[in-house]
Amino acid sequence: VGCSPSSDGVDGGVGEFGPSSAETGALGSIARAHLAPARPEVTPLGALVSHRTSPGPQELAPVDVVVLPHPLAEFDDTALATLIRQGAPEIGSASVGQPNRGKLYNGVAMPEGPLWHLEEPENSWGTRETIESIQRAIARVEADHPGSPPLHIGHISRRTGGWLRPHRSHQSGRDVDLGYYYLEGPRWYAPATAENLDRARTWSLLMGLLTQGNVEYVFITRDVQSLLLEYARSQGVDEAWLSELFEAAAAPDGAAPTAGAPRSPTPRTSAPRSPAPRIKPSARAALPPGPEPVVRHRWGHHTHLHVRFYSDRACTTGQRTFHLLRKQGKL
Ligand SMILES: [Zn+2]
Numbered sequence: 001v002g003c004s005p006s007s008d009g010v011d012g013g014v015g016e017f018g019p020s021s022a023e024t025g026a027l028g029s030i031a032r033a034h035l036a037p038a039r040p041e042v043t044p045l046g047a048l049v050s051h052r053t054s055p056g057p058q059e060l061a062p063v064d065v066v067v068l069p070h071p072l073a074e075f076d077d078t079a080l081a082t083l084i085r086q087g088a089p090e091i092g093s094a095s096v097g098q099p100n101r102g103k104l105y106n107g108v109a110m111p112e113g114p115l116w117h118l119e120e121p122e123n124s125w126g127t128r129e130t131i132e133s134i135q136r137a138i139a140r141v142e143a144d145h146p147g148s149p150p151l152h153i154g155h156i157s158r159r160t161g162g163w164l165r166p167h168r169s170h171q172s173g174r175d176v177d178l179g180y181y182y183l184e185g186p187r188w189y190a191p192a193t194a195e196n197l198d199r200a201r202t203w204s205l206l207m208g209l210l211t212q213g214n215v216e217y218v219f220i221t222r223d224v225q226s227l228l229l230e231y232a233r234s235q236g237v238d239e240a241w242l243s244e245l246f247e248a249a250a251a252p253d254g255a256a257p258t259a260g261a262p263r264s265p266t267p268r269t270s271a272p273r274s275p276a277p278r279i280k281p282s283a284r285a286a287l288p289p290g291p292e293p294v295v296r297h298r299w300g301h302h303t304h305l306h307v308r309f310y311s312d313r314a315c316t317t318g319q320r321t322f323h324l325l326r327k328q329g330k331l
Helices: 026-035 077-086 128-144 199-210 222-234 239-245 281-286 312-327
Strands: 047-051 063-067 094-098 101-105 116-118 151-153 175-178 215-219 305-309
Touching (some): 128 151, 128 305, 128 312, 222 239
Parallel strands (some): 116 151
Antiparallel strands (some): 047 063, 094 101, 175 305, 215 305
16 A cells, blocks of 8 residues: 655654644645635535626636634633543544644544445544545545445554554545546456546546545546546546646646547547647746646556545644643643
8 A cells, every 4th residue: 555755744854743734825725716616514614605696708706715713713722621631522633743744633433334445444544524525525426426336445544643554644634545446346456557447437536536625635647647537538528627637637748648548539529629728838937837736646556546635624623732632641
């Protein structure tokens, strides 16, 4: 169950478990604003987004964003210390430190369910947001494609987080390894190929994850990304959007967008689709770097995909409670 290390904050260098403020930085805001017009109501910290009356067809609708207070906002440190001492459920789950150097407090166990199979239930603990997001994404696959086989779920985190072999991340309840859907039925850790990948269901899974607005990134190897891109294009998914979303779609100038994979053979009766606008190398150099695609290539992720969630609520709880948890010997 190999996972590449996170590209962010590898062991930080700050000793202890520093607060993970960088986890919800500008990139996340951009990605979430772009991908999530309506965040589900189950995340209390989530933004309430309301659309005003629809403007012209080429304009983005303005949105009003209201951030709800964190559930612990009303408690000062003294009150928090008392709640922690009592083991009060109000604390909720806390993602402490970094995914590569962190802990999980009050984690939630991923339950067993008919739509998925846990490889190791003892290593399937996460923040409440992580656990709920996984379930919603898998439920979407079943809604889109009834009769789906159970999805294999690998490691999330240990009950109290921390080091979990063989990963560097998976320490703070915000990472999960999910299998792919295969045409020949459920399998775990099988290389996904053009012959066996159930593109439609895997695409639904990916959309079920990303549209919740709670995903920092997903690791999928470039070849598997190309298979999913091929499927998305056959469904008429917007090319510019795909280019922002998938590392494998953001091909260098002049290269085929899906090198190694044939373009979709979808018949088109209308005029040929105009290619995505390309930027000349000279112009590209002048542009500021854009946000990194959410779906990223990392070696080893042809047998499973790795999802990193933000878990805003649990991260803030971790920052608020870290010193108190340490003081009471609960970390
Ligand atoms: Zn992983």
